[in-house]
Amino acid sequence: MSDLLQVRDLHVKFVTPDRTVNAVNGVSFDVKRGETLGILGESGSGKSVTLRSILRLHPEHRTRWGGSIKLEGDEILTMGRSALSDLRGQRVAMIFQEPATAFDPVFTIGHQIAETVRRHTGKGEADSWKRARELLEMVRIPSPAQRLKAYPHEMSGGMRQRAMIALALSCNPALLLADEPTTALDATVQIQVLLLIRELQREFNVGVIFVTHDIGVAVEVSDRIGVMYAGKIVELAPVEQMVDAPRHPYSRGLLASTVHDGMRGQRLEAIPGAPPDLAEVPTGCSFAPRCKFVQPSCVARPPDLREVGGSHLVRCVLAGAVEAGVAA
Amino acid sequence: MDSLMPREDRGGPAQPLLLAQGLRKHFPVPGGLLGRSRKVVRAVDDLSLSVAKGETLGVVGESGCGKSTVARLLIRLIKPDKGTMVLDGDPVDEPHGITVNELRRQVQMVFQDSYASLNPRLTIAETLAFAPRAHGLPASEARARVRDLLDKVGLDPASYAERYPHELSGGQRQRVNIARALALRPRLIILDEAVSALDKSVEAQVLNMLVDLKTELGLTYIFISHDLNVVQYLSDRVLVMYLGKIVELGSVEAIYGNPQHPYTRALLSARPSMDPRRRTKEAPIQGDPPNPIDPPSGCRFRTRCPFAEDVCARVEPPLADTGAQAVACHMRVVGSGHSKAAAP
Numbered sequence: 001m002s003d004l005l006q007v008r009d010l011h012v013k014f015v016t017p018d019r020t021v022n023a024v025n026g027v028s029f030d031v032k033r034g035e036t037l038g039i040l041g042e043s044g045s046g047k048s049v050t051l052r053s054i055l056r057l058h059p060e061h062r063t064r065w066g067g068s069i070k071l072e073g074d075e076i077l078t079m080g081r082s083a084l085s086d087l088r089g090q091r092v093a094m095i096f097q098e099p100a101t102a103f104d105p106v107f108t109i110g111h112q113i114a115e116t117v118r119r120h121t122g123k124g125e126a127d128s129w130k131r132a133r134e135l136l137e138m139v140r141i142p143s144p145a146q147r148l149k150a151y152p153h154e155m156s157g158g159m160r161q162r163a164m165i166a167l168a169l170s171c172n173p174a175l176l177l178a179d180e181p182t183t184a185l186d187a188t189v190q191i192q193v194l195l196l197i198r199e200l201q202r203e204f205n206v207g208v209i210f211v212t213h214d215i216g217v218a219v220e221v222s223d224r225i226g227v228m229y230a231g232k233i234v235e236l237a238p239v240e241q242m243v244d245a246p247r248h249p250y251s252r253g254l255l256a257s258t259v260h261d262g263m264r265g266q267r268l269e270a271i272p273g274a275p276p277d278l279a280e281v282p283t284g285c286s287f288a289p290r291c292k293f294v295q296p297s298c299v300a301r302p303p304d305l306r307e308v309g310g311s312h313l314v315r316c317v318l319a320g321a322v323e324a325g326v327a328a
Numbered sequence: 329m330d331s332l333m334p335r336e337d338r339g340g341p342a343q344p345l346l347l348a349q350g351l352r353k354h355f356p357v358p359g360g361l362l363g364r365s366r367k368v369v370r371a372v373d374d375l376s377l378s379v380a381k382g383e384t385l386g387v388v389g390e391s392g393c394g395k396s397t398v399a400r401l402l403i404r405l406i407k408p409d410k411g412t413m414v415l416d417g418d419p420v421d422e423p424h425g426i427t428v429n430e431l432r433r434q435v436q437m438v439f440q441d442s443y444a445s446l447n448p449r450l451t452i453a454e455t456l457a458f459a460p461r462a463h464g465l466p467a468s469e470a471r472a473r474v475r476d477l478l479d480k481v482g483l484d485p486a487s488y489a490e491r492y493p494h495e496l497s498g499g500q501r502q503r504v505n506i507a508r509a510l511a512l513r514p515r516l517i518i519l520d521e522a523v524s525a526l527d528k529s530v531e532a533q534v535l536n537m538l539v540d541l542k543t544e545l546g547l548t549y550i551f552i553s554h555d556l557n558v559v560q561y562l563s564d565r566v567l568v569m570y571l572g573k574i575v576e577l578g579s580v581e582a583i584y585g586n587p588q589h590p591y592t593r594a595l596l597s598a599r600p601s602m603d604p605r606r607r608t609k610e611a612p613i614q615g616d617p618p619n620p621i622d623p624p625s626g627c628r629f630r631t632r633c634p635f636a637e638d639v640c641a642r643v644e645p646p647l648a649d650t651g652a653q654a655v656a657c658h659m660r661v662v663g664s665g666h667s668k669a670a671a672p
Contacts, residue, residue, distance in 0.1 A: 042527035043498075156616040186390035187554065191598040192611040213527065216600030220607055239604040257532035259557045260602055264580070267539075268561075270532035274497050 004072060004174055004207040005031040005054070011066030012049050012058070012231075021278045023049040025231035026067070028305070033174065036201060036208040038222030038239070040215060040254070044275055046231035047211045051177050053077075054209070055088055071175065090120040093168035095197075097180040099160035103152040109136075109163045110148030113170055120171040135166035139196060158189035165196065169204060176201070178210045182217060194220050215258050219243060224311075227251045230276050230286035233305065237312040247314040250287045285316070293318055332465050334513040335434055337381070339417045344378040345516055345548050346435070351375045351401050351411035353394075357621060369620050371397040373572045375411075379516065384542070384549040386563030386580070388556055388595070392620050394572040395552050399520045402550070403437050404428045416515075433463075436509035440521035442501035446493040452478070452504050453489040459511050477507040480544075482537060499530035503537070510545070518550045523558065535562065556599055560584050568592050571620050571628040578653020588655040591629045627658065639665040 012024035024046045031037050041047040052058060054069055056076060069076040071091060079087065096102040104112060113132035117123055123131065129148070136144035139162040152160055161181060168176060178197065182190040198221055201208050212218050218225050219239060226236040227248065235248040246252045256269040273290040276282070284299035285291070291298070297317050305315045352375070354368040372394045379385050389395045400406045402413070404421070412419060415434060419425030439445045446455055456477050457470040465473065475485040481503040493501055502522065509517050519538070523531045535558065542549060553559050559566060566583040568576040568591065576589040587593045594612040601607050613632045618624060627645050630636040639658050643665075647656045658664040663672030 042529065158616040186617060187556070187598045188390065188594055188611070188613050189616050191600065191608055192614065194600070195608065195611055214600070215528075216602055219602055219604050220600045243602065243604055254528060257529050259532070259535070259555075259561045261557065261560070261584075263557075264561055268532040268536050270536055271529040272533070274499065274530065 003030040004033045005209075006068070006070040007050075007054075008070075009067035010050065010053060010069060011064075012046070012053055013064040013066075014058070014062055015064055016062060019279055022281055023231055023278060024053070025282060027228075027231070027233055028067075029226060029233065029236060031175065031207040031209060033207050034201070034205045036198075036210055036221050036223050038218035038225040039209060039211045039228060040213070040218045040225055041211075041228035042213055042254075042275065044230075044278065045228040047228045048179055049231075050228070051094075051179055051209060051211050054175070054177060055092055055094060056084060086120075089116060089173070090171045091173055092175045092177065093171070093173040094177040094179065095161070095164050095168050095181040097183050099157070099164040099184075100152060102164060103160065105152055108149050108151055109155070110150075113148075113163075113167050116167060116170050131170065132166075135170055136163065138169075138200070139163070139166045141166075157185055158193065161185060161193055162196065165193075165200065169200060169206075172204065173206060175207045175209070178208060180212055181210075183212070183214070190217070191220075197221060215255065216260075227254065230282065231278060232286065232302075232315060233313075234287065234315045235313065236305070238310070241310065241312050247308060247312070247319050248287075248316050249291045249293055249318075332460060332463055332513065335515060337416070341381055343381075343417055344414075345381045345416055346379040346402065347414040348378070348402065349376050349412045349414075351398070351413075352409045353397055353401055353406060354409055367621050370572050370623055371620060372401065372408075375572075375574060377567060377574070377577070379548060379550060380565075381515075382546065382548055383564040384551055384562050386559035386566040387550065387552040387569065388554065388559050388566060389569035390554065390595075390617050392571070392617060393569040394620070395569050396520055397572075398569070399437065399518045399550070399552055403435050403518060404431060405437075433512050434514050435516045435518065436512065436514040437518040437520060438502070438505050438509050438522040440524050442498055442505055442525065443493060445505050446501060448493055451490050451492055452483075452496075455493075455504065456508055456511055459508070463512065473511065477510055480510065480541065481507045482533075483507075497530075499526055499534060502526060502534055506534075506537070506541070510541070513545075514547075516548045516550065518552070520552045521554070522551075524553060524555065531558075538562070556596060568595065571617065571623045573628055573656065574647055574654075575629065575656050576653060577647070582652035586652065588650060588653060588660055589629075589657050590633050590635055590659075594632075627656070635659060635666075635668060637666050 008028050010024055010027045014021045014023060027050050039047045065077050110132050113135060114128040117128040117131045132148055133144050136147055141147050141159060141162050182193050185193060210221050222239050224238050225242040226233045229250050235251045246255055253271040257271060271290055276286050282302055285303050288294045288298040303315050303317045305313045306319060308314050308319050351372055353372045354370050357367040357369060387395045401408050415431055420431050421428050453474045456474045460470045460473055474489060478485040478488055483503055523534050526534060551562050560580060563580050566580050567574055570591050576592045587596055597612045615632050618631055624631050626642050627640040630640040645656045645658045645661060647654045648661055650660055658666040659668040662670045
């Protein structure tokens with residue numbers, strides 16, 4: 001059992017008096033220690049909802065869960081309050097997209113990191129500040145002793161995200177969750193933060209789940225990539241296979257519609273239409289209405305995630321046939 | 329309805345459609361003793377550019393480099409502190425030139441936030457008819473124009489004209505914003521991060537549409553974006569900005585194929601690799617862009633530049649023509665005193 005995290009048939013439903021949103025509709029995956037799983041998807045695909053479920057960050061009274069999330073064998077979906085609060089920050093930590101709102105504006109960076117260290121490790125005041133300083137050094141914030149006394153608004157976006165990473169790693173978590181951590185950053189800063197996350201992941205040997213909408217970013221950090229659409233993983237494969245030979249029509253479309261070098265003058269292969277309304281429980285393949293390979297069996301019942309060789313999973317009745325169709 | 333026909337070309341293809349000379353905009357920073365602050369954000373400093381008829385000029389740079397301020401100056405949403413503008417031979421907002429209102433008939437803009445750009449209380453038809461009606465188009469003709477505009481941006485008039493903005497997806501709303509920009513039959517459209525908030529699959533649809541509309545209507549674009557790949561895809565010429573200054577300007581082939589300024593090079597190599605076997609090993613430059621309040625003396629990039637020398641702190645490099653492109657770097661100026669510059 002080398003799996004750190006096991007997610008099995010996860011369903012997340014948000015219920016309000018006027019409407020129900022089926023945000024996640026049966027997601028399963030594993031994450032090992034020292035591995036980075038990239039989750040790629042567009043807005044509304046359920047990627048962030050899946051990620052936040054691992055810390056149970058959704059409002060309890062409006063969320064209906066199904067399935068199972070196990071961290072080192074412990075079921076998270078039924079965990080009690082105190083176990084949950086030991087889990088958060090200590091065993092599983094999270095980096096958010098917007099570090100400016102993730103930090104408390106009225107306390108210094110040093111105060112917030114030291115407090116976390118005290119809460120989870122029981123260290124004394126002086127030791128926890130010493131640890132905070134070491135952490136800022138580790139994420140390569142210049143003059144860390146002074147930066148401990150800085151308030152979040154006194155730092156640039158890149159520095160705040162580094163401080164956020166320091167905070168996340170302060171208690172040696174086994175699993176690090178990253179929700180679009182570089183989306184708000186400038187290009188030249190984004191690459192610095194991506195390299196830092198990659199390096200620290202190796203050093204700490206943590207499992208990482210990295211959620212992003214940017215294929216380039218996912219390729220830079222991931223060992224495996226899962227593509228999500230309408231609350232399901234439609235394809236899961238090692239990064240090389242995902243880039244070289246995507247099998248699901250949606251993954252193929254997503255890669256083809258992403259503009260990159262050397263596409264000048266060519267017409268972009270756009271996917272027609274828009275993602276489905278998540279109020280309905282899907283009765284067939286959710287991508288069928290936009291898929292150019294659609295056939296009757298696609299709408300008869302939702303397709304299963306099938307292995308098509310070499311730990312490459314695809315949720316499509318045509319997996320394999322799609323390539324033949326494109327080549328022909 | 330003469331006033332709502334497309335404007336005629338005046339100076340011929342060789343005359344730039346839009347020419348801006350020495351534009352400057354400094355914003356005072358609130359605060360300080362009694363609110364009298366002497367600090368300013370130098371958002372745009374002595375910036376000159378020209379846009380040729382029928383071309384797409386791409387503008388790239390990181391946050392705070394002034395690219396959106398440039399867009400707002402060009403359509404006069406804000407007044408420049410200094411500088412002049414000429415639209416197809418006519419000076420703008422000057423006694424013998426054209427008025428700001430006339431400028432805005434010919435130059436239109438699409439913003440990043442598709443929802444905030446639309447009035448939530450107006451239907452799509454009302455939004456699209458607003459400007460043509462204000463310019464005196466009769467109601468029946470305005471209705472016809474709304475149908476035509478929706479057709480042009482690929483939205484079925486029968487099902488979209490009477491909807492409200494909140495009933496549309498982000499991609500559909502951005503199509504409406506583009507339709508509105510076309511409503512007065514402008515010649516130049518400024519697209520300020522117009523596709524940045526869209527998902528990739530929708531972004532591709534809108535980019536294809538922008539390419540088609542440009543050919544069909546003979547438009548000229550200024551395309552502002554932080555996404556270097558999209559700018560490369562769409563632009564004929566590219567302008568690179570850093571802290572309110574142009575650092576490099578040239579054809580898309582020159583900028584992407586043979587970048588001369590160290591910042592342009594860093595920006596291009598900071599793009600994530602699409603090949604898992606050739607991942608980025610080292611960040612091209614360290615640190616964050618400095619605050620545009622009190623930018624560095626001399627060359628504004630010198631604090632992050634691996635080649636910075638004394639001369640870079642003392643003297644501001646001019647935007648010098650090097651043949652294929654113009655570059656503001658002492659390394660490219662003969663006899664500048666930089667050790668990598670050619671001797672005079």
